[in-house]
Amino acid sequence: MARCAALAALLLLRGGLAQKLDLHLDVSIVRLQQRETAERAFVDVHGRERYFHGINAVVKGPPWVPRTDKFDVDTSLVDKDFEVLEALGVNVIRLGLMWPGVEPTEGAYNATYIAEIEKIIRNAGARGIYVLLDMHQDVLSEKYCGEGVPPFAAVDDDAKFTFPMPLGPKPGWYWNDELQYPRRDFCARHPWPSLYLAPAVGKAFENLYTKTPTREKWGDFWAYVATALKGTAGLLGFELINEPWNGDHVAHPTLLIPGQADDRRLQAAYNYVAPRIWDKDPDRLVFFAGVVTDDIAPAGFRTAPGGAANSERSVFTYHYYQPPQMMLEPYFKRRMKDARK
Template identity: 30%
Template sequence: MADTIKRLGIGIRENSFTDIFGRQVLLHGINMVCKDAKQNYIGDWGEDDFKKIQSWGFNVIRFGVIWDGLEPEPGSYNDSYIEELRHLIQLAHKKNLYIILDMHQDLYSSVYASGAPYWATFTDGETYEPGHVWSDAYLFNGAVHRAFDHFWSNTPAPDEIGIQDHFVQAWGYLVEKLHNEPNIIGYDIINEPFVGSPALQVNEKMFAKYAEMYSNRYGDVDTEELFAAWVDPQKKHDYLRLLEDVDAFKQVVDAPSQISHPFEQSTLSLLYRKVADTIRENDKQGILFLETNYFSNLGTPSMIEPVENAKGDRDQLQAYAPHAYDLVTDTHLAHTANDKRLEFIINRHEQTRQRLDMPMLIGEWGAFYDSDKTAHVSVHIQHIMEQLLCSDTYWHYTPQMDSSLSFLGVCRGYPMAVTGRLLQYRYEHSLKSYHMKWDETNDSDVPTIVYLPDIRKITDDSVTLDPDDSLYTIHPIEDSYAGLMEIPPITDGIRSLVIVGAKE
C-alpha cells in the first residue's frame, strides 16, 4: 500500500512537475533547515508553523537533514534523529505540504559550520577562521578546501571505509527509513557542492580577469589588492562597481570554467550516480534534485550531467535544482543587489535546464532575513521566475517573515496546478492583480487551482475568465486573507484569467 501511495506523488512529464491527476504543478515553497547541534538539528517547529506555511500558498518544503545528526559515529545511525524528522514531515503532510529531503552542508563540516561529522572531516592541519561573511571561507580557507578534497578522494574514515562511501550509505539508510512517508517527493543530494582546493585556481582566474578589466577602466589594481579588498566590506563595495556591467560580470564568472566543468562532469556527477543508485534500492518514484557546483550560484555555467544507471539509461525522475544569489547576499549591502546580474544568473540556470532537458526548481534564493530593505529585490526575482515558469523554494523560514516587506516576492499569486499546459502568469502586489494563460486539456474533470494571497476584494466584476461562460469557485484559507480559486476545465484550447485588483 505504501508503494502505491508513493506512486501517487509528484511526477515529471515534458520538463514539468505533474500531480496524480496529470496537472502541471508549480512547486513553490520554502527551506526549513536547523543547523544547531545543541537542538539535535531539529527545529522547534510545530503545527502552527506548517499552518502558516500553507496559508502563505506554499506547497513544498526543502527540508534539511544534517549528516552529523544522521551518522554521529562511523556506520552508527541516529534513529531518534530520523524519528524526530519523521514527526515534522508528518506535521507537514497534515497541511498538504510536499517534502524534498536536502542533505545540507555549509563549509562542509559540523566542526566549524554544519554538515559532515567530525570523524569525516580531515583538514591536514589547516585551521578554520571565520571571515566577515561566512561564505568567504569557501573561497579562502584551507581547512574547508582540504576537507572537501578528502571527501572527493574518499579518504578512509576510522573504520577504513571511505568517507564518501559513508555519505552514500547514510543516504541509503535515510531513504530506507523515510521513503514511505507519502509527502516525500524527492531528494536534494548535496547542498552547494564545492570543488575543494581547486578553488584557489578558480579565485586566481576570476580575480585576474577582474583586475585586468578594472585596470583598463579605472586604473591599476593587482590581484593581491583585490583579494584583500574582498574581505573588507567597504572596499569590496567600492570594487563591485565594475560588476554592475553584466558583460564584465560574465567574463569574470566564466573565467574558471575550465576548472569547474571537469569537476562537475566527472567528480560531482559520479557522486550523484552513486547516491541515486542507493536511493533507487528503496525508492524508485522519488525525484532526484541535482545542484550545481558552488560557483554556479554566481553565474558560472554548469556542466553537471543527468543521472544514468549502470546500463547507461537515463533516470526519468530528476530535476535541476540550482541556487541563485547575487554577490551582495549575506552582507549589509543586500539591498544593492543588481537586477541585471540576477537576471543573468537565473537565465544561465535556464540555459542549463534546457541542456539537461528536465524541470527546474531554484532551491535557494533570497536570504533576506526579514529585512524591509530588499523588497524590490524580492519582487524582481519573483518576476524573473514567473517568466521562466520555474519552481522555487525560498531561503529560509522564520515565523515572522510575513511582517517584512521582503515577503512580497515570496508570497504571491500563482497557479498551483494547471489542467493542461501553463503558458504565462504574473502577480502584481501593488494592485493585487493577477493574470494567466494556459492551454487547457478537457480530458479530465479536475480543476485548475490558483493561489491568491488576498481575496477580500475579489468580486465577479473584477474577474475576467475566458471563455465567457466559464465558472470558478474561491475557497478561503482559514485564519488568513488568502484563498484558492478553482476553475473547472471546459475546453481543449487556450484559456485566460485576469483578476483586476485595486490600490490600497
C-alpha cells in the same frame, strides 16, 4: 420532487467540494513527466502538474531538527507553523536533513532523529505541504566553523595547512578543546564564505567527492535515509548536498573555472550517491546542484546523476546569490538551459 432535486444537487455539490478539498490536501508521490509543452513537469498521481513555492527550514546545530513539541518563533514546525504556511499558500518545505543528526557516531544511526523528520513530513502533509529533504551544509563541518557532515566524514589529514591556516593562526581561534572545533562565538566574527578558501576545507570536500571510504560513507547515509523513509507520503525528494564547494582549489585551482568542478568532481560523486538512493527507493526524486561559482556559464554536468536514463527522476537545482552572481536574468536563463539538458 423539486425539494428532492435540490437535495440531490446539494449533496452533489458537497461531494464535489469534498473531492476538491481532498485533492488540495493530497501529497501523493510526484514524478517528472514529459508534457505536451515539450517540458518536463512535476506531475502527481492524478495527472496534475504541480508548482511549488515554499520556505527553507534548517536547524544548524544540535538537535539538528526543528522543534515539534511546542511553538517557537525561530525553531519550530508545529501545527501553528503549518497553519500559517498553508494560509500563505506555501506548499513545500525544504527541510534540513542533517547528517550529524542521522549518524552522530560513525555507523550508529539515530532512529529517533528519523522519527522526528517523519513526524514533520506527516504533519506538513496533513496541510497539503510537501517536504524536500536537503542534506544541508555550510563550510562542510563544525570543524570549519560551519555545519553539514559529521567529523568522521570531514577528512583533511592530507591538507597543505590545518584549519584555519593560513587565514589565521589556530591558537587565536578560541578552540573548543573538548571537541577540537573552533568556538562558534569566534567563528561569527569572520565572514563565513571566506572560510571556504581555507585549504583544509577544500581538501575535505575533495575527499568527500573522490576518496572511496569517505564517499562510501556519504552513500551509506543516503541509503539508510532512503530505506527508513521509503513510502512516506508527502516526501517530495532528496537533495544530495546543499551548495557544494568546488573541491581542492589549492591543489587544483582550475576547479574554480565555471563548469570544471561539476564535470571533474561532482558528476562522478553524484553518479555514485544517487544510485545508492534508487537501490532502496527507485521512484524517489533526487535533486542535485552544481557549484555556486558557475555564475552565468553552463553547468558542467554531462548527464543526470547515474546517466541520461535517470533524467525522469533527477531534478537540477540552483541558487542565486549576489555576489557571486551579478546578472539576474542571464543567470536564470542559463540555469534553465542546463535543466533542459
